[in-house]
Amino acid sequence: MQRKRVTLRDLAEHLNINTSTVSRALSEKSSEMISPDVVKRVKKAALEMGYKQNAAAYALKMGSTKTIGMIIPDLMNPVFPPIIRGIQSVLDRYGYTAFLAYSENNEITAHTEVERLISRGVDGIIYAAAFRTDSVVDLCKSQGVPLVLVNRVVDQGDVDTVKVDDSLGIKMAVDHLLELGHRKIGFIAGPKNISVSYIRLRAFTQTMAEHDLEVEPHRIVEAHALSEDAGEKAMSVFLGQNSDATAIIASNDLIALGCYTALRQFGYTCPKRLSIVGFNNMPYLDWFATPLTTVSIPHFQMGERSAELLLKRIKSGNLDFNEEVLLKPKLVIRGSTAPVVRRKKKSDAS
Amino acid sequence: MQRKRVTLRDLAEHLNINTSTVSRALSEKSSEMISPDVVKRVKKAALEMGYKQNAAAYALKMGSTKTIGMIIPDLMNPVFPPIIRGIQSVLDRYGYTAFLAYSENNEITAHTEVERLISRGVDGIIYAAAFRTDSVVDLCKSQGVPLVLVNRVVDQGDVDTVKVDDSLGIKMAVDHLLELGHRKIGFIAGPKNISVSYIRLRAFTQTMAEHDLEVEPHRIVEAHALSEDAGEKAMSVFLGQNSDATAIIASNDLIALGCYTALRQFGYTCPKRLSIVGFNNMPYLDWFATPLTTVSIPHFQMGERSAELLLKRIKSGNLDFNEEVLLKPKLVIRGSTAPVVRRKKKSDAS
DNA sequence: CACTTTAGTGCAAACGTTTGCGTTAATCAA
DNA sequence: TTGATTAACGCAAACGTTTGCACTAAAGTG
CATH class of the missing domain: 3.40.50.2300 (Response regulator)
Structure with missing residues (x-):
């Protein structure tokens, strides 16, 4: 039905005030320069009329899409779902949303996927499909896009990484x-x-x-x-x-x-x-x-840590410094290992 | 390094032509109204200078983000990864990218996730987490957002669905x-x-x-x-x-x-x-x-079909008509079933 | 009371695209 | 040669935000 979404201008006209005032009233950081009364009225009207910020316009204006991209080698590998969940769990807390892409364990598809994500304007990338020398890190560096490597790392190059020992x-x-x-x-x-x-x-x-x-x-x-x-x-x-x-x-x-x-x-x-x-x-x-x-290995935690690291990097804006977090693995002993059996030699009575 | 991305205007200035010409030269559909010579020069320059279309600007102007959202109940359920892959495989062919969200099998988180995706401007939603009566279908309908249900469907309501028998x-x-x-x-x-x-x-x-x-x-x-x-x-x-x-x-x-x-x-x-x-x-x-x-059940195919259906709906723009695709299951017999054994009754010699 | 400060709001530009329309120069028909 | 058609391109508005600046009126200062 309601094919047309309600915009800031709609709100402004409805309240007989200026768009900028509405914008400021709705923004956490600048709402304090607006009289509390107006803020209240704006918020009420926004709720009633069902205003939702236009993400594209925001992104265009602010240069931040509040999205990140994550590239994994293969979704079929059951190791990655928990990592993804870990990532999302912290992303959610900060209003970020994630694009998901696979590389099929192929460096050039990985590269093109990253390019696609970058041109989508992602604020950062979590890369779980790295090869020991990988063009993606140069790509991100040249484009100024924050990057964190998870699990797989590169031989050289200053990159944020989270991996297990x-x-x-x-x-x-x-x-x-x-x-x-x-x-x-x-x-x-x-x-x-x-x-x-x-x-x-x-x-x-x-x-x-x-x-x-x-x-x-x-x-x-x-x-x-x-x-x-x-x-x-x-x-x-x-x-x-x-x-x-x-x-x-x-x-x-x-x-x-x-x-x-x-x-x-x-x-x-x-x-x-x-x-x-x-x-x-x-x-x-x-x-x-x-x-x-x-x-x-602590899959979920790996996801969490990498997301945290990435958001920190995005916030600081300083890509020259980088960090490495190292997580501890644990041995899980099950039925596929057993004491070695002494096999009979040819001429052996025992 | 190159913190500033190159824009259409940059290209235009560099070539001493108008922005609109550059835009048209780069657009598949309108490049024919530009002289072949100019088109060639523009494309060359775009490649050299590394021009990438700004997705936010495009989305703002065109009202289409070329993204869709997919909501699944739980990534830990190994059934969904293949479905996701199926979805992505057709999305890729059409230049679409997907947001991934979980509902944790909870209707209200599903609802809020869908709201988030909608306010992100997704062109459509693939919903694999439906309950038999689910507010999400009304939400999408009221917002004019194409929706296709996969696997789980709703009791009533005209929705596109792909499910198995x-x-x-x-x-x-x-x-x-x-x-x-x-x-x-x-x-x-x-x-x-x-x-x-x-x-x-x-x-x-x-x-x-x-x-x-x-x-x-x-x-x-x-x-x-x-x-x-x-x-x-x-x-x-x-x-x-x-x-x-x-x-x-x-x-x-x-x-x-x-x-x-x-x-x-x-x-x-x-x-x-x-x-x-x-x-x-x-x-x-x-x-x-x-x-x-x-x-x-044909997971991958389910993903494919639902993505195809969604894209078709997005393209047509007509949400009043809907479709249902029904896929066939197959029985896989393994070791957990065996002929019933006749158990001895108390006074039974056999 | 005349002055400056300040709180609150409006104006307009800008982000990077796309596109309807206007303009020019070249091509065509007669 | 002249007028009408067309091919190729430029101009400018618009999409929905945010934000620096200008502006008004009220408050504070002496």
């Missing part, structure tokens, strides 16, 4: 396996152009080294993506060249799932023949036939 | 259980103020009736939400009053999961003691210890 997470995973008696441990890495997979892999070899365990090259195979599919393929080649391994760590829960199926295809069983530990603690793992031991 | 889905579930020999079948319903739970429950009793099976009242218990938690509680009371039931249908996969845990608490096992079938076919069910038999 991946190295610590892997260390906990390794320690857990060592305690169970495992020594021949493999690692299914993610693409090394993504910070998390790179760091996790490095942390793996490092932690092993600290325990005087050298990891030979064939113990490590890289999946071409942080996905179930890629994990399965990688695990297949791993199993082909590691008949003696007793445990593996996957760069990712999704990869770990892929490992499950590869394992099954080889007729092996987990954790009897091979222990597996993942990373991320995605939802519903508890329900699985073999519940995955994994490193849990 | 819930009745058919339930019928398939019931038929499946009957074929397995089950007769004492229970139903864990969702809140009856939500269309899907209401319809599914009705379809259950109806299908049973068609097979001359009367379902007694104690065979049906209503969960207070479409969630795991609510499902568990409801299943507990169900088991308390149905020691003889051999199968149950849950209004929802999440509820079905709740049934699993309640079952375990009672020391029962599925499907040996009780068969369970869910609804929605959420991701990762295949991995579960007892993979859930469930009714699969």
